[in-house]
Amino acid sequence: MLTINPSKRITAAEALKHPWICQRSTVASMMHRQETVECLKKFNARRKLKVRLLAILHVSIYIEQSTPHPLHFLFSIICSPQEPQTTVIHNPVDGNKVLQQKTPFSRSRKQEIIKVTEQLIESINNGDFEAYAKICDPGLTSFEPEALGNLVEGHDFHRFYFENALSKGNKPVHTILLNPHVHLIGENAACIAYIRLTQYMDSSGMPRTMQSEETRVWHRRDGKWQNIHFHRSGSPSIPSQ
Template identity: 45%
Template structure:
């Protein structure tokens, strides 16, 4: 496996940014297009359980408004796994306004696993740990 300086790492960072943008815009069609139907995840909302499939995520897309919050990926580490696999680990910083109208930054540690399927990168698993 190679580190973040390897060929393809810039592409993985960019598609990860695109995916995070789709999440914040609540663009479910774009999110669905960038993931596999059986995506698995661990995230704070799963309460310590691994969850499979898009249905769990669609709930949040349907019920929460889009956010216009800049996302910064800090210190990304990309590991290419052959030509059709990649893993990226990074810190995600999101700038937003809280209820009283104060600017805050929210941090999470995230890892995403990508697989190239039919020539297109798809997110197949992620793990997110919030530390606001």
């Protein structure tokens, strides 16, 4: 009855004489039920194959990140178009879950930014101005509590604190970077935001902790990362005595 061509379509009288109508209790239920079961079996088998291929591809991404896996072609036939691999990142600060596409290059580059930031903080804790100047751009700009809301440019402002308050003979200082979050800006620029906890001993010998929120902008020149700008709020970087 659903045939488009009227000359090939059965008439109403012929339809009433069809076994699917006149013998519905025996013919219709068995014929279509079996076809439905077969279709469900095929669909279920296809679904299981897709799940297994996804599992294999997930492992192969970590084992052979630089070489295309031969199962990619088969997977593209079954699940076309192929979706990019994503990773769920949980932010312990705000509790939100965000989907981010990650590649081996981005992961290693973000680790570079975190490491060089830790080296910069270590040079401050050790009062090592020479190491600090190598990591920071000569035209470094900053907003920080010590500058009282003014934009500071260059190293001279920070040199004063290194020479008078951050000498190497001071009491030990320990810093923790909490929840560092890195934004890659092309191949040669990045921005990192984090919370900085500084532990120190005050003049009475009691342990103290300060907290500040920092954002640093990094630029890669001649294969080396340099800090070109930072913004710090909260406590000053020099422990109060």
